[in-house]
Amino acid sequence: MRTLFHMRTDPACRFIRLVLAEKGLPAQQVEKAIWNDEDGALIAANPSGEIPVLVDEPPTGGQISIAPAIPIAEYLEDAYSTTVLMPSTSAARAEARRLCAWMLGKFEREVSQNIVAEKIDKRMMRRGQPDYELLKVGIEALDWHLDYFSWLFDQRTWIAGETMTLADFSAAAYLSSLDYVDAVPWEKYASVKDWYAKIKSRPSFRPILNDRVDGLPPPAHYNDLDF
Amino acid sequence: MRTLFHMRTDPACRFIRLVLAEKGLPAQQVEKAIWNDEDGALIAANPSGEIPVLVDEPPTGGQISIAPAIPIAEYLEDAYSTTVLMPSTSAARAEARRLCAWMLGKFEREVSQNIVAEKIDKRMMRRGQPDYELLKVGIEALDWHLDYFSWLFDQRTWIAGETMTLADFSAAAYLSSLDYVDAVPWEKYASVKDWYAKIKSRPSFRPILNDRVDGLPPPAHYNDLDF
Structure with a gap:
């Protein structure tokens, strides 16, 4: 299963969640703050210790870990071109x-x-x-x-x-x-x-508009589509 | 004429000089420290004020300014594919x-x-x-x-x-x-x-090995190919 290590309010992680959703690619989303990697799952997936990290199982077999956000986005564009998010020239x-x-x-x-x-x-x-x-x-x-x-x-x-x-x-x-x-x-x-x-x-934006941080509610217009 | 704004000892700029040389693409190289843009040439080419900046005249016409280093390298790979520096999968x-x-x-x-x-x-x-x-x-x-x-x-x-x-x-x-x-x-x-x-x-490395900074000579092995 494709896995994304991310933090829900981190903008670079949100960028990748949007791209995955636009391309219709499901991913198991594992919340992982970079300052709290006690089980070592993050550093095992990405020796740089940064998020987001995508662990993908490409059609060619095996498993690859990609980070940070721009290489992940470029990879998704390369490997899953049914939805195209880059111009042609x-x-x-x-x-x-x-x-x-x-x-x-x-x-x-x-x-x-x-x-x-x-x-x-x-x-x-x-x-x-x-x-x-x-x-x-x-x-x-x-x-x-x-x-x-x-x-x-x-x-x-x-x-x-x-x-x-x-x-x-x-x-x-x-x-x-x-x-x-x-x-x-x-x-x-x-x-x-x-x-x-x-x-x-x-529709790709909906999960992001549903994100909440404990004790820190967003303003009323945050998930209002007619703000 | 293709122009590269760079600083000779800046590693990200050296990366682009190497890629240009590997691809056999001549460029007018303009030395430009980001802390000294009195003539405004850097900020005109790149509103972020960062180096390297490549101002290219693509085959399709016009002029484009690209920055920073990774987008420049990706562009050169996209636009000038006679020398390929990226794998195929x-x-x-x-x-x-x-x-x-x-x-x-x-x-x-x-x-x-x-x-x-x-x-x-x-x-x-x-x-x-x-x-x-x-x-x-x-x-x-x-x-x-x-x-x-x-x-x-x-x-x-x-x-x-x-x-x-x-x-x-x-x-x-x-x-x-x-x-x-x-x-x-x-x-x-x-x-x-x-x-x-x-x-x-x-050969692409030669200009980099010939770089010198006033009053700061490199060690003897710096441009020795058998260091």
């Missing part, structure tokens, strides 16, 4: 990859590490209150990123061009984790909100 | 991608940021001496990574399997920058050294 594929890397790299470091990690992970690790200086840095960076996304949507239907790609799912995954802690100023960024509403309405 | 491609991501992610954070950034970048930025605590952390992490690579080479000819892939060039690029500051304990890791000697002898 090399230039358009490059743009989708640039934006996936943007989300998993720059956005992760500048925004998610300062907001999602502070507000959710710290709580789950019982490490006390969020650091308000880091939150402030993250909120300012988020504004800059949303401004950039708005500029992209002025020229395009989807984030990387005229077709829906892996980049849309990576961006939506990151925004969904921020939305869980009510950190996204949707009203300021109408074109980003319109795009997010489209992605959020897809 | 999805499982083998996934393993090559896992190891590229390992180098550009985990190895970059745990080793290069603590050694290359401290010893070279700080000097170029005139920010004083390296922080010896960070160097120590980097050196310990490097030992762990080299141990892992040795374990891989016990089972394989190349780092990701039986063929030479993008993963070999990413790993060799990272080790070459560390070797420039004489940080690699080659004698402790014979199988890693044997593999590096093979890669180092390729």
Whole structure:
């Protein structure tokens, strides 16, 4: 059985859950915080100790472990092409990859590490209150990123061009984790909100909208499709 | 004309220089430190402000800017397939991608940021001496990574399997920058050294072995092919 090691509020893990769901690929989902691998299952599947990790049983036989998120998404695109989430030209594929890397790299470091990690992970690790200086840095960076996304949507239907790609799912995954802690100023960024509403309405998004963290309820609009 | 914005000692940039050379693709190489973009050329090519950035003129016309390193490497593999640097099966491609991501992610954070950034970048930025605590952390992490690579080479000819892939060039690029500051304990890791000697002898490596940083000469063995 295909297995995904993940954490429900981790944006990179959500990206892979969305891609699996879009492609109709069932996976046993094992919740695994990187700071709590007492049974050693995570390190056995991925020597880097990071999530997400996909353990797949490819049609060619055997078992392979793939990490982190971008290699998993590329693998799923390579191996399961019934649903295609990458454009056909090399230039358009490059743009989708640039934006996936943007989300998993720059956005992760500048925004998610300062907001999602502070507000959710710290709580789950019982490490006390969020650091308000880091939150402030993250909120300012988020504004800059949303401004950039708005500029992209002025020229395009989807984030990387005229077709829906892996980049849309990576961006939506990151925004969904921020939305869980009510950190996204949707009203300021109408074109980003319109795009997010489209992605959020897809059946692949439903499990993510049903995620809950003990003692930390999401805002009322979080799983409202007409937010 | 194809243009690469890079820094000569930056491992991710070296990775792309190697891939361009392996594929026989000429590029105008513009040296650009991310902390010194006074003419705005870097931010114009890449809104994330990171290097490497490749500005290509694809056969389909126009101009595209691609960043960071992994999307550039994937693009070059997609668009210029006369020299193939990825295996043919999805499982083998996934393993090559896992190891590229390992180098550009985990190895970059745990080793290069603590050694290359401290010893070279700080000097170029005139920010004083390296922080010896960070160097120590980097050196310990490097030992762990080299141990892992040795374990891989016990089972394989190349780092990701039986063929030479993008993963070999990413790993060799990272080790070459560390070797420039004489940080690699080659004698402790014979199988890693044997593999590096093979890669180092390729014509694509020559420009990298000729790189010099003012006032910071490499060790004698750095550009010796029989080190």
